[in-house]
Structure formats: structure tokens, C-alpha cells
Amino acid sequence: MADSRDAMMERLLDDAGIREGMRVLDVGCAFGALTFLVAKRVGRTGHVVGVDRDPQLLSMARAKAQEQGLSNVTFIEADLAEVPPEQGLFDAVTGRRVLMYQPDAVAALRGLVRAVKPGGLVVFQENDASIGPVSLPPLPLHRRVSEWTWRTVEREGADLHMGFHLAPAMEQAGLSVEHVRAEAILQTPKVHHAMAPILRAMLPRIVRHGVATEEEMGIDTIDARLLEERTKANTTYMGEMVFGAWARKPSAS
Secondary structure, eight states: OHHHHHHHHHHHHHHHTOOTTOEEEEESOTTSHHHHHHHHHHOTTOEEEEEESOHHHHHHHHHHHHHHTOOSEEEEEOOTTSOOGGGOOEEEEEEESOGGGOSOHHHHHHHHHTTEEEEEEEEEEEEEOSSOOEESSOOHHHHHHHHHHHHHHHHTTOOTTHHHHHHHHHHHTTOEEEEEEEEEEEEOSSOOOOOHHHHHHHHHHHHHTTSOOHHHHOHHHHHHHHHHHHHHHTOOEEEEEEEEEEEEOOOOO
16 A cells, blocks of 8 residues: 555645755654655755654664665654754655644644744645445455554544544644645555555554454465455455645744
């Protein structure tokens, strides 16, 4: 699914106006997947600061940046709502699947707005479990896999409906929303997105929260079984919706 989501994010960044020369803050950056997309976009004349609370993930991000030869990225350990003031102001803030994990998304956004220049952009992409999984006919294994991931996220305290809540949260934080969209992640008998890497990455969390056991999931064969189920039914499967929005901080009066 990473490729589809990256393509969605690329379109969102394009349309929002993230461009060469910008100084961008990427919050909840983890191991830097979105940070690197933005870094390539802002180019050598721009710079991206990735922020996360997990030092291990930040260490991975720094190693990946070095491997890719990216000199226009910096990673710092901090809470996304408490970016050190010495970092200065940014032209834009980006984030992906971050606000859904905040106890108060509006408060988090208000904290981030302080790090943005007047007239600057705030661009977020958030997944939503309100619609899906959907297929005709029903696909039991596909639904089970969806439940493994979303039940885990729910038990971690995340907002499963952050996509629908995204634009209102931005407005409540004092931003002016310029655009909001939702796109579906679709699979067909000929279009397949690997779930095994996602399940492997989530495995400790899935097991810890009692959602499923490693034996139940059968990660080594899950992609082949999903494709077989979809092919036998000869149908299209919609797993979830991905919401994207960009907003602007009011210009100084």
C-alpha cells in the first residue's frame, strides 16, 4: 500500500504548493518516509526538519538520509506540539497519519501553527475507517486483515475517524482550509498492494493488544491468500479512505 499512499501524498503536496526552496517541518516523521518525499521536492535550496519522539526511528531516518545522499534534511527528537523555538519559523508543516494519534488534534495543530510563518501552509494526510472495507461480494479474509490493523490502532487510543475530522480540526485551530479531499485505496485481481510488510511492522503491536496471534495471521502467506480470494471473486476491494487537506495560517495584519 505504500506506493499508492505515496502517490496520493505526492499529489497532495503538488496541489498544496510545496515547492523548491521551502523550509518545511515534517512532524511525526518516524523513519522519514514523508520527510524524504518533501526533501526531494524542496531541493537543495530548501530544507526539511523531521520531528519525532522515538530516538530509534530517528536513528533509522538519519541512516536512510545518509544512504540517499540527502543533505537538506535534519532530524530532531521532540514532541510535535513543542518544536524547539530555536528551529525558527517554517514555510510549511506536513504530516501523515499523525493527528489521529493525538489526544487533542486541535491543540496539537495550534501548537504547530506557532512554528509556521504568517501565510504558511499546513498539509496533512489522515486515514479513516468510517467507510470500508467494501467489496461485492464480501471478502472475509480481506475484512479480517482490515480488522487486525484497525482494532490495534483503536486500542492504542487513535481516532479512527480523523479523516472526517481533519478539516474541522484545522478550522478550529485557526487555520483557513483551502482544500480537502478523500481517495480510496483499491485492489483488483490485477492490482495488488502487499500487506505482509505492514503486518510485520505492526506485529508486536497487534500481539501486544490481543488482536491476533502471529499464527492466526500467517504473514508469510497472507498476500498470496488475499490475492487468491480476490481473484476467485473477480472483484474490486476498497480497504479504506485516505483524506488529505491543506490549510493556511492567516497572514499578519
